[in-house]
Amino acid sequence: MNSKDQFYKTKRVIVIGFLIGLILLTSSASGATEIKECTTIFIPGDYYFSKDIISYENYKSCIIIRVSEVTLDGKGYSVSRNTLPNFPGKTGVEVYDSSGSTLTNVVVKNVVVLEGYENGIQIGRAHV
Numbered sequence: 378m379n380s381k382d383q384f385y386k387t388k389r390v391i392v393i394g395f396l397i398g399l400i401l402l403t404s405s406a407s408g409a410t411e412i413k414e415c416t417t418i419f420i421p422g423d424y425y426f427s428k429d430i431i432s433y434e435n436y437k438s439c440i441i442i443r444v445s446e447v448t449l450d451g452k453g454y455s456v457s458r459n460t461l462p463n464f465p466g467k468t469g470v471e472v473y474d475s476s477g478s479t480l481t482n483v484v485v486k487n488v489v490v491l492e493g494y495e496n497g498i499q500i501g502r503a504h505v
């Protein structure tokens with residue numbers, strides 16, 4: 378390999394390393410996890426919506442929180458359904474530990490739940 382090829386290879390490695398570092402710095406700076414679709418949260422932490430979320434599932438909840446120590450910030454975005462009209466979704470946002478434990482320190486804020494759910498936000502066995 379000649380010196381010119383080595384120079385470009387080194388330059389490429391530095392640029393790639395810089396980009397990876399920038400991505401890691403950006404994601405860890407906010408400390409929150411982005412939610413773009415219906416999901417179940419099993420890991421404590423901060424979460425936020427980056428867009429409106431549309432569910433295409435019948436009889437299911439869209440956002441399900443199963444652990445303590447969670448903050449969910451909808452940032453004014455909505456949860457809605459696009460399914461058969463006679464088959465309602467269960468819940469827009471569900472906070473419930475199916476194992477029977479009581480959840481603590483769960484915050485759900487700035488979430489708009491649109492029609493199509495039996496319950497907008499449902500809390501069971503939780504101190505929020």
